[in-house]
Amino acid sequence: MEVFLQQLINGISLGSIYALIALGYTMVYGIVQLINFAHGDVYMVGAYLGFFATAILGWSFLPALVMAMIVCAILGVVIEKLAYKPLRNAPRITALITAIGVSLFLEYGTMLLVTPQVRTFPQVLPEVQWKLFGNLTVSNRQVIILVITIVLMVLLQYIVHKTKIGKAMRAVSYDKQAAQLMGINVNQTISATFAIGSALAAAAGVLVGIYYNAINPLMGIMPGLKAFVAAVLGGIGIIPGAMTGGFLLGIVEAMVSGYGKSLYRDPVAFVILIIILIVKPAGLFGKNVREKV
Amino acid sequence: MSMFQRQIGKQFAILLVLVLIWLAVEFMIRFGILNPFYELNLILIGINIILAVSLNLINGFNGQFSIGHAGFMAVGAYGAAMITLKTQLPLPLALLFGALLAGVFGVLVGIPTLRLRGDYLAIATLGFGEIIRGIIVNIDYIGGAYGLSGIPKIATWSWVFWLTVLTVIIITNFVNSTHGRATISIRENEIAAEAMGINTTKYKVMAFTIGSFFAGLAGGLHAHYFYTIQPNTFNFLKSFDILVMVVLGGQGSITGSIIAAIFLTIISASLQSLAALRLVIYALLLIIIMLFRPQGLMGTKEFSFKMFSKKSKDREEKPHGTAVGQ
Numbered sequence: 001m002e003v004f005l006q007q008l009i010n011g012i013s014l015g016s017i018y019a020l021i022a023l024g025y026t027m028v029y030g031i032v033q034l035i036n037f038a039h040g041d042v043y044m045v046g047a048y049l050g051f052f053a054t055a056i057l058g059w060s061f062l063p064a065l066v067m068a069m070i071v072c073a074i075l076g077v078v079i080e081k082l083a084y085k086p087l088r089n090a091p092r093i094t095a096l097i098t099a100i101g102v103s104l105f106l107e108y109g110t111m112l113l114v115t116p117q118v119r120t121f122p123q124v125l126p127e128v129q130w131k132l133f134g135n136l137t138v139s140n141r142q143v144i145i146l147v148i149t150i151v152l153m154v155l156l157q158y159i160v161h162k163t164k165i166g167k168a169m170r171a172v173s174y175d176k177q178a179a180q181l182m183g184i185n186v187n188q189t190i191s192a193t194f195a196i197g198s199a200l201a202a203a204a205g206v207l208v209g210i211y212y213n214a215i216n217p218l219m220g221i222m223p224g225l226k227a228f229v230a231a232v233l234g235g236i237g238i239i240p241g242a243m244t245g246g247f248l249l250g251i252v253e254a255m256v257s258g259y260g261k262s263l264y265r266d267p268v269a270f271v272i273l274i275i276i277l278i279v280k281p282a283g284l285f286g287k288n289v290r291e292k293v
Numbered sequence: 294m295s296m297f298q299r300q301i302g303k304q305f306a307i308l309l310v311l312v313l314i315w316l317a318v319e320f321m322i323r324f325g326i327l328n329p330f331y332e333l334n335l336i337l338i339g340i341n342i343i344l345a346v347s348l349n350l351i352n353g354f355n356g357q358f359s360i361g362h363a364g365f366m367a368v369g370a371y372g373a374a375m376i377t378l379k380t381q382l383p384l385p386l387a388l389l390f391g392a393l394l395a396g397v398f399g400v401l402v403g404i405p406t407l408r409l410r411g412d413y414l415a416i417a418t419l420g421f422g423e424i425i426r427g428i429i430v431n432i433d434y435i436g437g438a439y440g441l442s443g444i445p446k447i448a449t450w451s452w453v454f455w456l457t458v459l460t461v462i463i464i465t466n467f468v469n470s471t472h473g474r475a476t477i478s479i480r481e482n483e484i485a486a487e488a489m490g491i492n493t494t495k496y497k498v499m500a501f502t503i504g505s506f507f508a509g510l511a512g513g514l515h516a517h518y519f520y521t522i523q524p525n526t527f528n529f530l531k532s533f534d535i536l537v538m539v540v541l542g543g544q545g546s547i548t549g550s551i552i553a554a555i556f557l558t559i560i561s562a563s564l565q566s567l568a569a570l571r572l573v574i575y576a577l578l579l580i581i582i583m584l585f586r587p588q589g590l591m592g593t594k595e596f597s598f599k600m601f602s603k604k605s606k607d608r609e610e611k612p613h614g615t616a617v618g619q
Contacts, residue, residue, distance in 0.1 A: 092411050105577060108569045108572035270420035270424045273416070274405070274421065
């Protein structure tokens, strides 16, 4: 029971990270039907920006987080404009291959810039362990990760449901042509989606930096893929689905490691993906849409 | 000369050229003229051609976008290596076993996944590739995460060369057969193909299985040339490597895949000391091809000397749909 509760706590922190990345995947997929493979690498860039701000410039945690989010938002928009926009009417596989290319480019471009060595994050937040009952512990970092994730999610819900750009996003994801006829600037809306998604990924990157203390240029691959699994699990294109999927996946993964099967951690995520794709491809929150001829 | 005689004459000429290439290289290896580095790269070219051509059958000719090819290569590599390590059976049997095992995996993976389309299929195959690797890491009997070493180094230039030739011949003949035509029709339009009475599931699984079988063969050759294999050799970066070859050469062109495999193997050999730079170049190559020539170097055409004559230039290249899941 104790192992279970402890892994639940760990899983929720890990799940917050997945949820933040999955939100970007799901938003981009909802609006342009593209699996943005490079999304996990934007998260990695975010982690490096956080490292740069705290370790080299000596900033404190919050300014570093905000800076990483802003820079990655710009990066997301640039990627969209250069690589994806020219392919908007191309077959989806063309766009998918391009996304794989962008992903490899970010990974190995970063590696050329900063060398493949693992960097240690500075202790911007000194670790405090709180004992709950028994041997159950929660660290202040886990709490901070959860709080920041929830704040960002609430903010996102506000943007999507209450603001003009959010309305535009929902309209474009529903029907691009009709939205355009209603006077919505589709290009601007897509850029905004990429910006918001990338900013969330960057936040996840900085949070991972302070949680695990170590970052490297290929760190985005696995979390990126797993966040995609989380997005599919919740139903791709559905924002609450991505949050739920992220938390669920984080908890499952923590349980697998907690019960001594840590080598099975990665395969389990993919097994979940395959099962979902086969049994309920629309995801937990999705509705089945009939294919049109 | 009749059409038939001309065909035979052409094939005889190709066979003659192949024998000459094989003899020349074999001679240079025997007498130590060929630098071991070049020999290594010739072997790699052969293995990569097998991989690219077999993936092209799935991605190019069948239009099912798979990015888990390295997983099947791993199955073949481990399957073949276990045979030579644990029993004392000769290389051909080991290779056959590895390839068959990969083919069986192809069926098992193909039946459930091939119901998916487009990018979902892509991500599912990637998932399967990673699951296969994850399973290998967890089996201590076959070396776990440390890999398997001490595999006899018995895959020689002759084996690699002639098996590459055999792979290309078999896949070319398959593509040009009735089954191959059915396979291609699924790429062009799955719903229309089904309406014409083609059993799409059967042909998708068939293409996937044949592709996996040859990926397994390439894996077996890899294991018996490098005498040590690790699960990490077969991660999805390897799958992407193969994918870049197929995409660069043209999805749906066997000669395109061969040219791209040779070209990219030479590029990566010359950039060996700069692994990160190599992948940056690969990535840029991939993006630039997609932006400016998404059909790849050859599109769906095959290379032939007739291409340069005037007659074929009049024929417009028809844009075909690799548009899966559109």
